[in-house]
Amino acid sequence: MRSVVRRTWRKVGEGDYEAAVAMAAPDVRFRFVGDTALGADVRGRAAFRAWFVRFTELLPGVRLELVDVVAGGWPWNTRVAVCLRVVGTLRDGTPYRNVAMQWVTLRWGRMVDDVVVEDTLTLDAALRRLPA
Secondary structure: HHHHHHHHHHHHHOOHHHHHHHHHHEEEEEEEEOOOOOOEEEHHHHHHHHHHHHHHHHOOOOOEEEEEEEEEOOOOEEEEEEEEEEEEEOOOOOOEEEEEEEEEEEEEEEEEEEEEOOOHHHHHHHHHHHOO
């Protein structure tokens, strides 16, 4: 399962967020922890896709890079921990660097639950730099 997650994150890192959406179950629950413009607790592929659209609108020069993956469990209940590097350049030219952790539950290779925790202080500071 690690290889599937790595392959998906490779695509996501290249800006192909549909790769993550394609891996999601129709009723996926996605949470992006924090009280920021990107904070979310949504269900379903459409809402999951909409979050990625919002992410790219707010942070168009920022990419998610896979650092490490740990996976375990049975095919019907696989747990995956992912460490991500968040890098890029904000619209005003300021470099952006952050780290995020992801906790995913897969059932038969489909993502049913996804929780992402990013350093919200760094993220909030970056989002406050955006024009209103």
